[in-house]
Amino acid sequence: SQELEQSPQSLIVQEGKNLTINCTSSKTLYGLYWYKQKYGEGLIFLMMLQKGGEEKSHEKITAKLDEKKQQSSLHITASQPSHAGIYLCGADIPVFSGTYKYIFGTGTRLKVLA
Amino acid sequence: DAGVTQSPTHLIKxxxxxxxxxxxxxxGHDTVSWYQQALGQGPQFIFQYYEEEERQRGNFPDRFxxxxxxxxxxxxxxxxxxxxxSALYLCASSFGFRLNTGELFFGEGSRLTVL
Known part of the structure; x- marks a missing residue:
């Protein structure tokens, strides 16, 4: 089973519309990261959230981490074609004895229609 | 400041x-992690190297x-x-091997096709 679930899997929106992508874990996250990937390319870091209730914004993208640190949302306001790509959440999940593993969600494919 | 570079970009085997x-x-980074990303999937962790040693390993066979x-x-x-x-293989770097990873910087990936 996937430890980090993302929804929706894909999203097509009209330019100018707002959208939200969710990332959910059954375990407490000790660092939640959002990345953007253009098709077939490397990942570009967007934001990192570490504290419960934390919210960060960069340009038209806002990411939040819930108080329990098990769910994060990425919100894009007034989407543009340049926002198109695959959005991935990544997280540090505790493994044992204070060690962590870094995992990714399944990704959300975003297409923005001009 | 050079980012993470990977080679080759594409190959067929x-x-x-x-x-x-x-x-x-x-x-300035000293830690390297490798990921395998199959089409339509999120990256899967293969292993991480720090100080020339494998520090963590994902669920991949010894062929890797x-x-x-x-x-x-x-x-x-x-x-x-x-x-x-067959997949996109991504390399990521970071500074200092820590118990929690922090921000990773990714290369563009190597696209491997196996026929």
């Missing part, structure tokens, strides 16, 4: 062959091996290639 992928970390050199660059080797090994 046949089943049973061996492949070596290379990664140079971002300047790696190496880190004194200059922090790294190689990923895959032996006895299977069709299912």
């Amino acid at each position: 046949t089943r049973g062959q061996q492949v070596t992928l290379r990664c140079s970390p971002k300047s 091996s790696g190496h880190q050199f004194p200059n922090y660059s790294s190689e990923l080797n895959v032996n006895a290639l299977l069709l299912g090994d």
Whole structure:
């Protein structure tokens, strides 16, 4: 089973519309990261959230981490074609004895229609 | 400031062959992680190298091996290639091996196709 679930899997929106992508874990996250990937390319870091209730914004993208640190949302306001790509959440999940593993969600494919 | 660089960008192999992928970390970084990303999937962690040693390993068979050199660059080797090994292989670098990873910087990836 996937430890980090993302929804929706894909999203097509009209330019100018707002959208939200969710990332959910059954375990407490000790660092939640959002990345953007253009098709077939490397990942570009967007934001990192570490504290419960934390919210960060960069340009038209806002990411939040819930108080329990098990769910994060990425919100894009007034989407543009340049926002198109695959959005991935990544997280540090505790493994044992204070060690962590870094995992990714399944990704959300975003297409923005001009 | 050079970011993470990977080579080759694309390659085609046949089943049973061996492949070596290379990664140079971002300047100032000393930790390298490798990920396999199958089409339509999120990246899956293969292993992480720090101080020339494998520090963590994901659920990948021994056919997947790696190496880190004194200059922090790294190689990923895959032996006895299977069709299912076709994927984008991503290298990520960070500074200092820590118990929690922090921000990773990714290369553009090496696209491997196994025929």
